[in-house]
Amino acid sequence: MNVDTVLLGPPDESTFSELYKEHALGLTRLAFLMVGDRQAAEDVVQEAFLGLYRRWRSLRDPGKALVYARSAVLNGSRSVLRRRRFPFPGNDLPPAWSAESEVMVGEDRRQVLAALQRLPARQREALILRYFLDLSEEEAAATMRISRGTVKSTTSRGVAALGRLLEEHQ
Structure with missing residues (x-):
């Protein structure tokens, strides 16, 4: 289903189900990258x-x-993080989806995820939307409810800061 074909009025069950089927996993990844807890991500x-x-x-x-759903997930993730003292429960990096995926996640990726969590929230959000979810600048701007230029500059600053953090680690 193409989201652009959604009709006005209440969604019929099949329209809404299709939207959910096509996008729930990607939105759960977004929430997971933000909050680092699978259950919390699914709840968001x-x-x-x-x-x-x-x-x-x-x-x-x-x-x-x-776009509404992405913004709601981002806002819900922010709320979860505000209620916590530390970004991730018990450690510096999000848990893996499963034991098998833990093996597949290389040390480089773990370092990137840990460094990503040390970035300011807006930079982290921009990088996750642009590079982990592969959204365009326009889509990220709509999701974050900021201008495209702000996404561009925030992403640029985030990439530079991430590079510095990764260099410190080596």
Whole structure:
């Protein structure tokens, strides 16, 4: 289903189900990269879709339902992080999805994820949206509710800061 084909009014069950099926995993990855806890990430995504369903009739442009969901996931992740004293429970880096994936995650990736968590929140969000989720500048800007130019400059500063953090580690 193409999100641009979503019709006005309450979503029919198949439309909403298709939106969920196509995008829940990617949104869960976004939340997971932000909060570092699988259960919390899944909860954030469920809340985002619940909010989307409840507000469907009031969406100005239902074709942008995915943008709304991404923004809701990002905001929900921020709320989870605000309630915590440390970004990740018990360690400096998010847990792996499974034992098998832990083996596949190389030391370089672990270092990048750990360094990513040391960045300011906005830089971390911009880098996750642009490079982990492969969103365009426009999509990241809509998700973060900032201008495209701000995404561009924040991403640039984030990449530079990430490089410095990774050099310190070596």
